[in-house]
Amino acid sequence: MRIAVLGDVHGNLDALKAAYGAALSARVDRIYHLGDLGGYAPFVNEVADFIKEHGIEGVQGNYDYNVALNSKHCGCKYEDPVQADIAERSFEWTKQHTSDKSKEFMKSLPMVLSFSVNDKKVLLFHGSPHKNNIYWYEDRPEEFFLEMADKSHADVLIYGHTHKPYRRDIKGKVFINAGSVGKPKDGDPRACAAIIEITKNSVNSEFLRVEYDVEKAASEIIKSGLPEDLAERLRQGK
Ligand SMILES: [Fe+2]
Numbered sequence: 001m002r003i004a005v006l007g008d009v010h011g012n013l014d015a016l017k018a019a020y021g022a023a024l025s026a027r028v029d030r031i032y033h034l035g036d037l038g039g040y041a042p043f044v045n046e047v048a049d050f051i052k053e054h055g056i057e058g059v060q061g062n063y064d065y066n067v068a069l070n071s072k073h074c075g076c077k078y079e080d081p082v083q084a085d086i087a088e089r090s091f092e093w094t095k096q097h098t099s100d101k102s103k104e105f106m107k108s109l110p111m112v113l114s115f116s117v118n119d120k121k122v123l124l125f126h127g128s129p130h131k132n133n134i135y136w137y138e139d140r141p142e143e144f145f146l147e148m149a150d151k152s153h154a155d156v157l158i159y160g161h162t163h164k165p166y167r168r169d170i171k172g173k174v175f176i177n178a179g180s181v182g183k184p185k186d187g188d189p190r191a192c193a194a195i196i197e198i199t200k201n202s203v204n205s206e207f208l209r210v211e212y213d214v215e216k217a218a219s220e221i222i223k224s225g226l227p228e229d230l231a232e233r234l235r236q237g238k
Contacts, residue, residue: 127161
């Protein structure tokens, strides 16, 4: 079985369209998303509609949950006070501009999706199987990886939230962070889509990096009234 996983779109419709097109070209059987549909870029409702219209199944991110419930805080971690201010303004903007229909959709997303392929249990979630705002970076200790796999009885774990793609293989378990479609933070501004092929004996994966008009997306951020710094970070992939 061959799947595409689209992580953290964050209101970036053109990046989503590009990543979706690349997934179709990769001739996958199914396409999934990993939540965080809005925030940092303006097209939260359009992204939600696109995902619904194209039947892309997926999970709820911390941003979805907190936007849908009109929470005070998005559940994100801030690196410094300036970033905290930008993130707060983005979260307020997104809560105000997300339609009730989109909020209902976000509320309805499950925390976890799972299915089996050739006796391998595949689990999709946003941050961790039990909490959607855990930053699960590549350099966490092996014990953390194995604990997550053991607790959820999963063989292949696929998640996002950090916006930095990676794969680790530990004791027969496969851990794939699918990166971010609409707001990469690994220095590469292109959209990221993970293509994962699960067979009886192997799990093959690759991260497609997909070109789209980043400059147009940056200018739409500025036009929307979101903090201008977000446009520059999009250009730099950070
Ligand atoms: Fe995110």
